[in-house]
Amino acid sequence: MNQKREAAVSNNLKRYGQHIIDSAEFAETFSQTHHIDTTVGDHTLYVSKTSLRICYYLNKLHIHTEIPDVVVGSLCHDLGIIGRDVKFSSKRECYRDHPSDSVEVARKLHPDLNARTEKMIRHHMWPYTLKSPGSKEGYILVVADKYCSIREGMRVIKKRLIDKF
Numbered sequence: 250m251n252q253k254r255e256a257a258v259s260n261n262l263k264r265y266g267q268h269i270i271d272s273a274e275f276a277e278t279f280s281q282t283h284h285i286d287t288t289v290g291d292h293t294l295y296v297s298k299t300s301l302r303i304c305y306y307l308n309k310l311h312i313h314t315e316i317p318d319v320v321v322g323s324l325c326h327d328l329g330i331i332g333r334d335v336k337f338s339s340k341r342e343c344y345r346d347h348p349s350d351s352v353e354v355a356r357k358l359h360p361d362l363n364a365r366t367e368k369m370i371r372h373h374m375w376p377y378t379l380k381s382p383g384s385k386e387g388y389i390l391v392v393a394d395k396y397c398s399i400r401e402g403m404r405v406i407k408k409r410l411i412d413k414f
C-alpha cells in the first residue's frame with residue numbers, strides 16, 4: 250500500500266467531506282444494503298477513496314482536478330438511495346431516480362453545492378443517463394463507481410462459487 254497516497258486520500262476526505270460523513274443522512278447509509286452484500290455507506294467510502302486515488306495519479310501526470318468537488322460529489326452520489334424500499338416501486342425506478350434525489354440530499358448537507366458537483370451527482374450513472382457529467386471530476390466518479398460496483402459484484406459471485414463447491 251502506498252502510505253503517502255493513502256494519507257492524502259484520508260486527509261482530503263476529512264478536510265472536504267467530514268461535515269457529510271458526520272451527518273445523520275450519511276450514518277443511515279450503513280443500514281441500507283447495496284450490491285447484495287455491502288451497504289450504501291461502505292460502497293460510498295470505497296468509491297470516494299477510489300476517486301481520490303485516481304486524482305492522485307492524474308496529479309502525477311500534471312492533470313489538475315478539483316479535489317473538494319470530487320470529495321463532495323463522490324460522498325453524496327448515492328445518498329438518494331436512502332429509503333429505497335419505501336420511495337421506489339422498482340429497481341428500475343431506483344436506478345433512474347436516485348441520482349436526482351442524491352442532489353437534493355447533497356444540497357441540504359452542502360448548501361454551497363456548485364454546478365460541476367451537482368452535475369457529477371446527477372449524471373453519475375452515465376452512460377445509462379444519456380447526459381454526461383461534463384467534467385473530468387464527473388468522469389472520475391463514473392469510472393470509480395463502475396469499478397467499485399464491479400468489484401463488489403465479483404465478490405458476491407466468488408463467495409457464491411466457494412459456497413457451492
Ligand SMILES: [Fe+2]
Nearest residue numbers: 326327347373
Ligand atoms: Fe448510483
Ligand SMILES: [Fe+2]
Nearest residue numbers: 296326327394
Ligand atoms: Fe454508487
